[in-house]
Amino acid sequence: MSSHTDSRTDPRTGPRHHRRTRRGSGQQPLLVVGDTLLDQDIDGEATRLAPDAPAPVVDVRHHRSHPGGAGLAAALAARDGRTVVLVTALGDDQASDTVRQALAPRVHLVELSLDGTLPVKTRVRAGDRPLVRIDDGGGTPGEPGDAVREAFADAGAVLVADYGRGTARAVRSHLHTAARRAPVLWDPHPRGDTPVPEVRLATPNAAEARALAPPAAEPATGDSLRAHALRGAALARHWQAAAVAVTLGERGAILTRNGSDSPMLVPPPHPATGDPCGAGDCFAAVAAAALGDGALPEEAIQRAVAEAAAFVAAGGAGNPRLWDPQSPAPPPAHHCQDPFTLAAAVRARGGTVVATGGCFDLLHAGHVGLLESARRIGDCLIVCLNSDASIRRLKGPGRPLTPEADRVRVLSGLGCVDAVAVFHEDTPETLLRTLRPDVWAKGGDYTAETLPESAALREWGGQAVTLPYLAGRSTTELARRAALAPLTPPTTTRP
Template identity: 90%
Template sequence: MNTHPHQHAGRNTGGQQPLLVVGDTLLDQDIDGEATRLAPDAPAPVVDVRHHRSHPGGAGLAAALAARDGRTVVLVTALGDDRASDTVRRALAGRVHLVELSLDGTLPVKTRVRAGDRPLVRIDDGGGTPGEPGDAVREAFEEAGAVLVADYGRGTARAVRDHLESVARRAPVLWDPHPRGDTPVPDVRLATPNAAEARALAPATTPPTTGDSLRAHALRGARLAAHWQAAAVAVTLGERGAILTRNGTDSPMLVPPPHPATGDPCGAGDCFAAVAAAALVDGALPEEAVQRAVAEAAAFVAAGGAGDHRLWDPPGPPPPPAHHPHDPFTLAAAVRARGGTVVATGGCFDLLHAGHVGLLESARRIGDCLIVCLNSDDSIRRLKGPGRPLTPEADRIRVLSGLGCVDAVAVFREDTPETLLRTLRPDVWAKGGDYTAETLPEAAALREWGGQAVTLPYLAGRSTTELARRAALARTTGTRR
């Protein structure tokens, strides 16, 4: 096995475990030109070449697309000693961490000849057999937070199948299948065939499922989910978006694109799979992952698809943190700069209820922005004990951010928000409940920069603990309370 040193691939955002991409890498070549005449010796167009570009395809393209946001991506793929493999290595350097299987043969090269952005002919050349995985591959699987299998039927998924079966039992696996490829391992979180692949791969039934209707696509997705023992299958439908079917349910979800996208669709499936896999490693549900993937794939096609040369510009240093209205520190600085009042409040907000909403609305009316300081999941576990939080951090952030009275959310990992407050430096710290302004634990910190701690009216009898108790009682008695 050839194991090249791991190459720097940007920052590991938020301390996340890496996304592992496994599959067959190709070299894609595009020869673009104009065809204004036919050859004198045959009725074939003559292409006057204007551009000749090459870039990684297959799993290599999926890995590069997944790494665009700066996350750590590890690619397990088979590369050889040929010129096409070297071209792929150079293109991926600085983008992904590369863990190689040896390749007995040459890397497949897919060449498209296009005139006026329309394909005239495609030429496929080369191919080989992946070698056995070694320790570097095993370590990559052990460290993965999620796995994307980009199976192009060239044997890489088969070579590491034992590792795939093991990782699927503990981490999200997204499988992008191919009619000539391996059957997905059991327990895949999401499989993403396109319409043609689903039609070719769906098990035979009586009566057979035919046609191009949404119902036909949904039925094929449901049968594939059951056949593969996958949690969900999303059949991608090009300009119609994707239809998602959960295993064991008869309620498919259609996700249309946010806008029509015209352009080169080459690589759109890899983009869809890469975005959905990245969403899964971030903790998203399959429904959320498919929504993100449909939107990003539409934008990818509109920008020129895999042929967009900007995708392969030399990678620069990781971009600085984005400064936008929802960044709490940038927001606080901007409000202070124009003489406004920065208000902050804090808590777990585990199950958002009427008491929380009343407090947040009251706090927002005090000043010009409201920033919520939110306990992290680990912080809540230390404070509340096992079984809490009931709602994970990402979901709590999303719910709070959706309230019109909340301008930004900042998460703190400690037991108390004093460290965060000293960086945020709000003018007002607002809390509800049984505190007085001077007995609030954060009051002393506020005085350091002239801030003021205040208490606000709070609806009695509303609490996450009480909601959880009532829900548990309803489950055990079968009654609603």
Template identity: 70%
Template sequence: MKERKPLVVVGDVVLDEDVDGVADRLAPDAPAPVVDVRSDLRRPGGAGLAAVLAAQGGREVVLVTALGDDPASEAVRCALRGRVRLVEVPLDGTLPVKTRVMAGGRPLVRIDRGGGTPGEPDDVVREALARAQAVLVADYGRHTASTVREHLVAAARRAPLVWDPHPKGDPPVPGARIVTPNAAEVSALTGEPTAEAGRSLRDFAERGRELAERWQAATVAVTLGERGVLLTRPGDGTPMLVPAPYRAVGDTCGAGDCFAAATAAELADGALPEEAVQRAVARAASFVAAGGAGNPKLWRTTTPAHPVQAGEQDPFALAERVRAHGGTVVATGGCFDLLHAGHVGLLENARRIGDCLIVCVNSDESITRRKGPGRPLNPVEDRTRVLAGLGSVDAVAVFEEDTPTALLSRLRPDVWVKGGDYSVEDLPEAEVVCAWGGQAVVLPYLDGRSTTLLARRAAESATVLRAPRR
């Protein structure tokens, strides 16, 4: 069996603090809100967050970063223990700490403290990058990447390299597979004022192409928030827009790290840049919808030591096991009478959202009540066997009712996924999933693919074959 090499993340770690509470009055001595604190969450940020997100699902991740002897550095070490393997560069000074004071989940003010200078790397850094299946550089402008730049140049010749840039950081090394600036970073990096930047996709395409040529990068993926991601390349090639699968409402803190980490993980698994970006956009949307970097489930415990094996028999035991390790349970449902490309694409995208995918399938009687006589075309035993054989499906559960509401109340998934062009508000299961803090999302569905259309085509073909020849 071929060795699966680690994904190596290189970059600047910070300690993020979210102080959240309620602000319903002003201070008596100044026109400033008073925040009654209800929660206080500390977590690794920057490259530390990117490494944790890349490690979800059991992937081996090595984080090369600068840490010191200060309390903030020690807090980061404790939070990352059991999640990623640390390769440290010495830090002269203290680790930066970024504190967001929030009210009702909305930031009021951010306080930045600390900062240091990375020292010289040792041979362990070079060896880690030499073994990398893929490399992600999470640059936060504090020059960890510049201290190991020589090794990054060599790594870019051997493995896919993704660079998440910062206006105060170093330029990406030549040969980067994908560089992932956001709209504001593109403005700063091209010297265009923010107010004038990116008024149209053409503006972003021109600036992305300019950066790709300057950096000698294969692709520059400009992240545009709700609009999605615009892929540009050197030269006069046509840019490609990858839209977000749905409008994700939630805390966007860390969405760029999630996108970059997911992109690097997909490239490590052999995906083409276009495929990697499309899947990473979907992953970032679900990350925001689930609460972003401030989602407590992300930091509750360590991630599972091994990926969940496909074809698990007991969906309820699987859900409990994944939850016990702090993982995300994803569920979807449908008839799946004739499995087609639309189903496969939906299931693959749904599986990438979390740590396991459980498919809720209508029983034969349920389908007959919904679709009428003649359906299902395949009995439930065959349908569940085919689904369980897919690599994206971890378990299958059958329900007898017209809707999976009762089944979902037992499974209690973190995310409920449906495919189609309707809104989340139209989903009958959305309300019950929200009852335990879950999230309902809609993923795009391949046009022109449905069981009804396939059955109709088969019937028409049979009619033609039975027609007498003249």
């Protein structure tokens, strides 16, 4: 039995002190409960077979280790600066000490003793492809003490990252109580415990949902969306959960509410290629944090799908920047990139940076045609967008009709737009001098000679061009027609 005692459970530095600082900041902690693992990645190249057996020989290039399981979920939940408390079982072994060292700067640890050693999961990869996985170690969590009880009492939301190693079972009575007063998200495992009744959301992946669905309630087989939705509905009833979201990898997630026959499919905002290891933990962490912030399950799933896709694209749990304490927290997930980083990267590889600009207050067919044409000129398209204050100065106090954040989101959702940069001046010239695009494109209602940005483009050898523009489309005309449209449909009289 582990004899490790964590000084952070002292009343001066433990949950009681943590509760006072939280109430001063106005946000309750997110409590993560579950089994922590140590994940190890051994990366190398395999170009030959061993002389004594038909097995590949891996020449190791990198050897990395980081917390996995509930430890990874807690670290991911803390990336946005929120307070996260992790209840998990750790022992006196080297793997446990490695996990403590990695998690201590990020989350508040409340430990159960561990009789045994921390599980270690080792992946050997060659050319970024897994060759073999080795699982080692394991132990039994001890009984929870007062520090665990206080952590539950203080939680604003709870994430159960159940990897079937016994932590959720050890604190099950606390989870029963928590589910009656706070949102609980349960990320299940086939070898783990059944979620307690009344959890707000359960998040099995497709394989877990297939394994966990009650046989008598299995209404469909196969990999169709209908089959996944029916399994989710059956699990919601079986677990007495408010909702179940079955995660489907590159297809996103399908959400089913208990008692509803209308599932909601949430696809990812963009295709994500990369290492999927840890994507489920990222999904659960983001969704649990969103529920703790007051989001509905539908909103939480949308955030979680987007963040999980960005997580995979960035390299998954093996991304070294994830564990670099100097790395800033990532921005909200989005397929659009940072415009300045994008421009520098495209220039560095000899590509052509294209930029265009405007208010884009009510996006219409003329705008879309212009943007698609501009994107075809080069290797990326950056939209320079007038801020709300800039538009008010240019168009008057009644504008913009669509606020800046919404305009950014609409433009970013277009496949032809690679990045959006907002400027606050009356013209984008200052922004352009920083971006230094090769081409500045505007609609055919201008000429290249009369574009006010042309002089700035010549400073670094850029070119201003005009593109065809659909006549008769304008925000002003759309607003006029909307103002004249009846607010209610006309009544009709049946003969």
